[in-house]
Amino acid sequence: MQSVPTVYYVALSAILFTLGVLGVLLRRNALIIFMSIELMLNSANLVFVAFAREFGQQAGQVFVFFVMTVAAAEVAVGLALIVTIFRAKRSINVDDINQLKG
Amino acid sequence: MPDRLRQYRPLLLPVAGLLAAAALLAVPAVGWAAPAVQEGHGGGGAFFGLMPLLILFPVLGLLINIAWGRRLDEKWVGGIASGAAALSFVIAVLQWVSLRAVGYEAQTVYLADWLAIGELRAPWAFQVDTLSVTMMLVVTGVGTLIHVYAIGYMHEDVRANGDPARFPRFFVYMNLFLAAMLILVSGDNYLTMFVGWEGVGLCSYLLISFWLEKGAGGIGNARAGRKAFVVTRIGDWAMLLAIFLIFWTFGSLNYQEVFGAAASFRLDAQGQWVVTAITLLILMATTGKSAQLPLYVWLPDAMAGPTPVSALIHAATMVTAGIYIIARSNALYALAPFSAGAVAVVGAATAIFAGSIAIAQFDIKKVLAYSTISQLGFMVAAVGLGGYVAGMFHLVTHAFFKALLFLSAGSVIHAVEHGHHHAAAHHTAGGSGPAGDHVPAQAHGGAAGHVDAGKPGQEDHGEHDALDPQDMRNMGGLWNRLPVTKWVYLVGALALAGIVPFSGFWSKDEILHDALGQQNWLVFGLLTVAAFFTAFYMGRQLMMVFAGQPRTEAARHAVESRPLMTIPLIILAALALFGGLFNLPSIAGWTPPGAHALGDWLDHTLGAAPGGEHAGEAAEAAAGAHAGAAQAPELNLMVAGISTVVALGGLGAGAALYRGRPATAGERDPLRGVLGAGFTLIKDKWYGDELSDLLVIRPYNWLAHVSADLIDWRFWHDWFHNTVIGGIFNGFARFSADFLDLGVVDGLISQAPAVLARAVADGFRRFQTGYVRYYALIVFVGVVAVLGYLLFVR
Numbered sequence: 015m016q017s018v019p020t021v022y023y024v025a026l027s028a029i030l031f032t033l034g035v036l037g038v039l040l041r042r043n044a045l046i047i048f049m050s051i052e053l054m055l056n057s058a059n060l061v062f063v064a065f066a067r068e069f070g071q072q073a074g075q076v077f078v079f080f081v082m083t084v085a086a087a088e089v090a091v092g093l094a095l096i097v098t099i100f101r102a103k104r105s106i107n108v109d110d111i112n113q114l115k116g
Numbered sequence: 117m118p119d120r121l122r123q124y125r126p127l128l129l130p131v132a133g134l135l136a137a138a139a140l141l142a143v144p145a146v147g148w149a150a151p152a153v154q155e156g157h158g159g160g161g162a163f164f165g166l167m168p169l170l171i172l173f174p175v176l177g178l179l180i181n182i183a184w185g186r187r188l189d190e191k192w193v194g195g196i197a198s199g200a201a202a203l204s205f206v207i208a209v210l211q212w213v214s215l216r217a218v219g220y221e222a223q224t225v226y227l228a229d230w231l232a233i234g235e236l237r238a239p240w241a242f243q244v245d246t247l248s249v250t251m252m253l254v255v256t257g258v259g260t261l262i263h264v265y266a267i268g269y270m271h272e273d274v275r276a277n278g279d280p281a282r283f284p285r286f287f288v289y290m291n292l293f294l295a296a297m298l299i300l301v302s303g304d305n306y307l308t309m310f311v312g313w314e315g316v317g318l319c320s321y322l323l324i325s326f327w328l329e330k331g332a333g334g335i336g337n338a339r340a341g342r343k344a345f346v347v348t349r350i351g352d353w354a355m356l357l358a359i360f361l362i363f364w365t366f367g368s369l370n371y372q373e374v375f376g377a378a379a380s381f382r383l384d385a386q387g388q389w390v391v392t393a394i395t396l397l398i399l400m401a402t403t404g405k406s407a408q409l410p411l412y413v414w415l416p417d418a419m420a421g422p423t424p425v426s427a428l429i430h431a432a433t434m435v436t437a438g439i440y441i442i443a444r445s446n447a448l449y450a451l452a453p454f455s456a457g458a459v460a461v462v463g464a465a466t467a468i469f470a471g472s473i474a475i476a477q478f479d480i481k482k483v484l485a486y487s488t489i490s491q492l493g494f495m496v497a498a499v500g501l502g503g504y505v506a507g508m509f510h511l512v513t514h515a516f517f518k519a520l521l522f523l524s525a526g527s528v529i530h531a532v533e534h535g536h537h538h539a540a541a542h543h544t545a546g547g548s549g550p551a552g553d554h555v556p557a558q559a560h561g562g563a564a565g566h567v568d569a570g571k572p573g574q575e576d577h578g579e580h581d582a583l584d585p586q587d588m589r590n591m592g593g594l595w596n597r598l599p600v601t602k603w604v605y606l607v608g609a610l611a612l613a614g615i616v617p618f619s620g621f622w623s624k625d626e627i628l629h630d631a632l633g634q635q636n637w638l639v640f641g642l643l644t645v646a647a648f649f650t651a652f653y654m655g656r657q658l659m660m661v662f663a664g665q666p667r668t669e670a671a672r673h674a675v676e677s678r679p680l681m682t683i684p685l686i687i688l689a690a691l692a693l694f695g696g697l698f699n700l701p702s703i704a705g706w707t708p709p710g711a712h713a714l715g716d717w718l719d720h721t722l723g724a725a726p727g728g729e730h731a732g733e734a735a736e737a738a739a740g741a742h743a744g745a746a747q748a749p750e751l752n753l754m755v756a757g758i759s760t761v762v763a764l765g766g767l768g769a770g771a772a773l774y775r776g777r778p779a780t781a782g783e784r785d786p787l788r789g790v791l792g793a794g795f796t797l798i799k800d801k802w803y804g805d806e807l808s809d810l811l812v813i814r815p816y817n818w819l820a821h822v823s824a825d826l827i828d829w830r831f832w833h834d835w836f837h838n839t840v841i842g843g844i845f846n847g848f849a850r851f852s853a854d855f856l857d858l859g860v861v862d863g864l865i866s867q868a869p870a871v872l873a874r875a876v877a878d879g880f881r882r883f884q885t886g887y888v889r890y891y892a893l894i895v896f897v898g899v900v901a902v903l904g905y906l907l908f909v910r
Contacts, residue, residue, distance in 0.1 A: 039893055042889075108889070109887055
């Protein structure tokens with residue numbers, strides 16, 4: 015069976031990561047930024063499993079589980095923060111959250 | 117009965133301790149001394165080891181009285197002190213016994229090391245030879261009698277002065293004095309001697325100002341004590357210099373080593389100069405301690421102390437320390453004939469000077485004080501002439517009769533005080549009638565005193581103080597009222613005047629004999645005139661005190677003292693009477709048994725001193741005199757005749773002039789009629805105090821004022837300290853504060869970094885915008901930069 019070459023996965027992953035970065039940099043909605051971060055994490059996961067298959071090693075697979083766990087935890091904390099911020103400021107625009115600047 | 121015993125329980129411990137200490141010291145001491153004895157002398161010298169006890173007993177006595185004196189009876193306090201003195205006397209006698217057993221050879225009893233610094237070695241060791249044992253016997257013997265007397269005397273005195281609690285303190289001081297005096301005479305080197313020398317000075321000070329809150333203006337006694345302390349201090353300074361010079365010259369302070377070195381001392385110009393300086397300094401020390409011209413001024417004032425103190429310290433013992441130390445240093449004086457001559461002249465001049473003052477004094481103790489100065493002058497003159505035996509002989513007899521006279525005078529004073537109180541009490545009883553009765557009481561010229569009804573409940577004493585119980589003008593007619601005192605006083609007076617066969621005759625005769633033997637007409641003449649004065653003022657005193665009719669109520673009611681006081685007087689009177697037996701001369705070819713015993717005895721020390729009379733050309737002059745003194749075989753009938761005529765003449769003149777006069781307390785002194793204005797001159801002591809005030813004290817005060825006010829305060833403090841040092845300091849402080857601290861430190865070191873930090877921070881804070889995108893972009897750029905570096909640069 016002809017499998018999909020690894021380079022495709024890497025290219026897809028690069029595209030996804032770039033989209034994530036652009037999302038973080040360009041969007042102002044905190045939720046969108048979170049989702050972009052998730053996109054970057056998952057692009058990294060994609061590369062992990064792609065290379066794990068390419069080199070027949072299980073470490074990449076395992077790392078993906080760790081990343082997904084950490085991401086889940088991060089989302090939990092992050093969403094909680096966003097909810098709290100929204101309650102305080104009635105907005106989740108990150109440009110409004112700039113009180114800690116020097 | 118058990119209750120009465122219980123109060124003595126505190127005594128058990130000290131007495132047991134004393135016995136134990138004695139036993140502890142005695143056992144090894146006897147064992148230690150035994151080998152020394154076996155060196156060819158046969159047994160008997162076993163008591164040298166007991167020597168430390170001589171000092172220990174008075175020290176224990178004073179410690180006991182310090183610790184328990186306040187809780188004990190007066191009887192016990194006095195008993196312990198007197199017992200300590202008596203035990204010391206026993207030790208001194210044992211030393212004499214031991215010395216006899218070893219053929220009078222000088223012994224050194226080593227106790228412990230005291231100082232050992234480089235070449236300087238001053239062990240705590242005792243010199244036991246005939247000279248020091250003579251002094252020990254006099255100090256402890258007379259001291260014991262005076263202690264016993266003082267029990268009775270101080271009993272009255274502390275009550276008369278209104279502070280019975282001070283009784284133990286007196287005996288503490290007295291025992292301390294005994295210890296110091298015994299250290300002085302028993303030390304085997306100059307430094308140990310100096311410890312005692314200073315110790316007796318301290319005790320003298322403490323005892324003169326014993327009633328420190330009394331006296332003229334409430335500070336009279338304290339002033340007297342201070343005067344004695346400061347004046348003798350001048351002499352002590354000289355003694356210290358002499359000790360330094362001795363060590364510098366001879367390399368040791370030990371008597372035997374110094375005198376051994378003196379024997380072989382090279383008398384070149386410098387050596388002569390040094391030895392003369394040493395001996396003159398010792399003379400100066402003597403003028404301080406033994407009250408010679410010009411430092412005698414403290415002794416008359418020292419009469420402020422209680423009478424036993426005057427007897428013990430200021431007549432019998434301490435003031436003879438100077439004579440002792442000159443006799444001890446005879447080897448040095450043999451090398452310095454100039455100093456010896458100076459000693460003789462100072463002594464003779466003092467003898468006549470003080471004698472002349474004594475004839476016009478009215479205070480019974482002042483007469484005796486000037487008499488003491490005069491007699492000390494005799495002794496100093498004697499040792500200056502090289503007549504060490506004569507000087508020591510007079511020292512011993514003088515200790516007897518002058519202590520006797522002082523104690524008798526104390527007894528007289530007490531008698532008058534008693535009479536005074538009695539008379540006052542009598543008037544109080546009589547005065548209970550009409551108020552007008554007080555007027556005649558006042559008319560007695562203060563004799564009966566004023567009975568102040570405004571002070572009820574006050575003690576009988578201290579109220580009627582108008583009468584001076586020591587003023588002989590207030591006495592008179594005591595012959596029939598003092599059955600014991602009158603006889604002992606007579607004995608003392610005749611001994612002092614130098615009437616055959618009283619002890620004073622023999623010793624004074626020997627001094628005159630020595631002066632004549634040296635053809636020293638100046639000294640002989642001065643001493644002869646002084647002897648006349650002596651007899652005259654004693655005749656005057658006897659008459660004024662005992663003869664005629666009582667001049668005051670107090671004298672009329674005088675009563676004899678207690679046996680506790682009179683028994684020591686009787687013993688001392690016996691000594692004053694028979695003291696001459698110690699050193700009788702041969703009389704017209706007949707040698708009485710025991711003749712010149714003291715001379716032979718002292719000769720073992722004075723004659724045997726290396727470099728004494730038989731070494732060096734310089735000693736030749738002194739040699740003749742000493743040989744004459746040591747053997748003193750023949751009573752020179754001419755000298756004896758002259759001195760007897762002089763003594764009888766003086767006594768007779770005094771008695772004739774004062775027979776029945778003055779009849780009343782206020783009458784003019786008969787001598788004033790003879791001497792005219794001269795009487796005032798000698799009554800005022802040749803203005804010696806005023807002269808020393810003018811020549812010494814005022815310049816000294818002026819110098820002190822200049823030093824303190826002008827030099828110290830104005831120059832050093834105001835100008836140098838405040839202006840110069842203060843200015844420099846303030847300038848420097850200002851420079852440090854304004855320039856260094858505010859300018860350099862604050863400006864450069866602490867301000868500059870702050871400014872810099874702020875500037876840097878201002879730059880950096882631009883990066884912190886608060887926009888998350890911005891931070892994320894920086895992270896992104898950073899990541900790209902790191903990746904770029906990893907991919908393309910490495």
